[in-house]
Amino acid sequence: MIRVSFSSLLSLTALVIAATALATTAAPAPPKAPASTAAPSPTTTPTPPTAKLPPPTIFPAPGTYSNTTSLSLRDEVPGTEIHYTWDGTEPTASSPLYDQHEVLFIEGVYDGDKGLRTDHTLRAVATKGGMAPSEPVTFSYKIERRDRTAYLAEEVAPGVRMIRDSDNDKMFLVRGSKRFALIDSGMGRGDLRNYLSQFTGGLPLVVIFTHSHGDHIGQADQFIAQSTEYVGAGDRDVTADFLQKHGATRGQIASHLKTVTDGSKVDLGDRALEIVTIRGHTPGSIVILDPESGNLFTGDTVGNNSNLPPDVLWMQGLTYSLDQYFAAVRTGRKLLGDRVKLIMTGHNDRPLVGTAYLDNLEAALQRAMDEGNEALIPSYRPQGLKQIVVGDRLTDPNWFGINVNAQTFLPAPRDQIASLTLIDLQGATLTTRFTSTNHDYKAIVKGSGPITIAAMPASSRVQSLTVNDETVQAGTPVDISFKGKRDVALITVTAHDGQTTDSYRVILSR
Numbered sequence: 031m032i033r034v035s036f037s038s039l040l041s042l043t044a045l046v047i048a049a050t051a052l053a054t055t056a057a058p059a060p061p062k063a064p065a066s067t068a069a070p071s072p073t074t075t076p077t078p079p080t081a082k083l084p085p086p087t088i089f090p091a092p093g094t095y096s097n098t099t100s101l102s103l104r105d106e107v108p109g110t111e112i113h114y115t116w117d118g119t120e121p122t123a124s125s126p127l128y129d130q131h132e133v134l135f136i137e138g139v140y141d142g143d144k145g146l147r148t149d150h151t152l153r154a155v156a157t158k159g160g161m162a163p164s165e166p167v168t169f170s171y172k173i174e175r176r177d178r179t180a181y182l183a184e185e186v187a188p189g190v191r192m193i194r195d196s197d198n199d200k201m202f203l204v205r206g207s208k209r210f211a212l213i214d215s216g217m218g219r220g221d222l223r224n225y226l227s228q229f230t231g232g233l234p235l236v237v238i239f240t241h242s243h244g245d246h247i248g249q250a251d252q253f254i255a256q257s258t259e260y261v262g263a264g265d266r267d268v269t270a271d272f273l274q275k276h277g278a279t280r281g282q283i284a285s286h287l288k289t290v291t292d293g294s295k296v297d298l299g300d301r302a303l304e305i306v307t308i309r310g311h312t313p314g315s316i317v318i319l320d321p322e323s324g325n326l327f328t329g330d331t332v333g334n335n336s337n338l339p340p341d342v343l344w345m346q347g348l349t350y351s352l353d354q355y356f357a358a359v360r361t362g363r364k365l366l367g368d369r370v371k372l373i374m375t376g377h378n379d380r381p382l383v384g385t386a387y388l389d390n391l392e393a394a395l396q397r398a399m400d401e402g403n404e405a406l407i408p409s410y411r412p413q414g415l416k417q418i419v420v421g422d423r424l425t426d427p428n429w430f431g432i433n434v435n436a437q438t439f440l441p442a443p444r445d446q447i448a449s450l451t452l453i454d455l456q457g458a459t460l461t462t463r464f465t466s467t468n469h470d471y472k473a474i475v476k477g478s479g480p481i482t483i484a485a486m487p488a489s490s491r492v493q494s495l496t497v498n499d500e501t502v503q504a505g506t507p508v509d510i511s512f513k514g515k516r517d518v519a520l521i522t523v524t525a526h527d528g529q530t531t532d533s534y535r536v537i538l539s540r
């Protein structure tokens with residue numbers, strides 16, 4: 031795959047920034063040149079030639095790609111229209127008009143399992159009233175699809191091999207001293223088990239599925255007879271159905287398909303991988319932490335930000351409000367603590383370094399709660415949906431996007447949001463995991479040290495947050511150590527409207 035150089039990205043961004051700056055200052059249109067139907071008198075100076083528009087630019091750069099790719103056309107002059115053709119003919123003002131909210135897809139195609147090579151020629155011209163059209167510009171692309179039976183592998187971190195199927199879905203093979211873990215199994219149609227055997231040196235393999243979508247459990251049937259397969263409890267039925275449809279016996283599924291939840295460990299010999307659940311993308315979505323290396327394997331659980339095509343966290347199917355996912359993310363991050371060093375998603379081409387990506391995810395969820403519909407912009411993919419984006423996809427490796435269900439993403443009108451997204455105890459442990467919809471909890475006190483509680487509302491616009499009637503700051507721990515009868519923490523949120531309230535109760539016991 032051709033890689034777009036950083037400098038070309040930078041120059042493109044500079045153009046986009048320049049265009050944005052010009053657009054916001056809204057320069058008045060230049061006066062139109064006088065009509066020149068009358069024959070000029072010999073003393074009139076000739077009309078200066080009309081300024082010519084620069085040609086459109088494109089992202090990503092022309093070249094060869096292995097997968098369906100999406101093209102974005104840009105022009106540095108604000109108010110410019112870009113027209114394009116695919117058939118090689120010269121584009122004119124009457125050719126199809128490019129919509130800046132869309133991307134143009136060039137598809138990779140198969141003949142059965144055979145990947146085909148396709149050539150695509152996009153020609154584009156910039157037009158604008160009062161200016162001369164640009165020179166037409168030609169962008170040429172090749173898509174060379176891998177066969178559906180083919181895989182690619184590369185070591186992306188010590189002991190971690192990223193495997194791609196023909197659709198570039200990512201799987202990870204993680205080496206342990208006694209066994210390997212395969213995280214997800216892609217959607218390909220090749221002999222994956224045999225392909226992986228070249229890397230495992232005869233050691234056994236366990237499989238962990240981040241979730242039960244087809245591009246992540248696609249070859250699960252190849253491993254179930256000989257390996258244990260682990261999946262989040264909420265995704266077990268879908269995975270079992272898939273296995274059964276692909277020839278696994280009931281006995282194999284009953285004895286080899288196991289569910290995992292918060293704190294579950296998958297032993298690799300020298301260390302164990304840890305499971306944290308983050309429900310949302312699917313009911314059983316999990317992330318997998320290697321505590322030794324700080325590698326976090328996330329599938330689609332916290333989304334991805336693949337550029338080509340512009341892929342984001344798919345939550346458009348969510349039938350409940352996003353504050354519940356927000357709570358799952360915040361509690362999940364508390365469980366992970368500060369141990370994450372690299373994030374390996376199901377669709378990013380490279381590991382994401384650090385946790386800025388997760389910060390941007392939280393920023394997007396916060397915008398959903400605080401800005402409501404005003405945070406939504408048209409989605410690139412699938413078109414017709416709404417999404418929230420934090421950061422610039424062309425320049426920021428940690429940009430984040432989320433497709434939302436515009437009907438259900440808010441728990442209440444924006445000014446009435448009073449739910450919590452986190453209860454964090456120190457010195458005591460909740461007996462059930464926090465969710466924004468459960469209002470009653472028990473907590474077991476550990477040791478005799480101080481007990482503190484911190485709470486985070488879903489909306490940062492709430493009017494007040496109290497613990498046992500004392501006003502507290504969002505996220506700041508306050509002491510609730512046993513003081514006689516004071517064995518209950520009552521957290522009350524008053525929404526921005528000053529009227530709507532929501533309360534959560536934690537009963538402490540030893």
Ligand SMILES: [Zn+2]
Nearest residue numbers: 243245330376
């Ligand atoms: Zn996926």
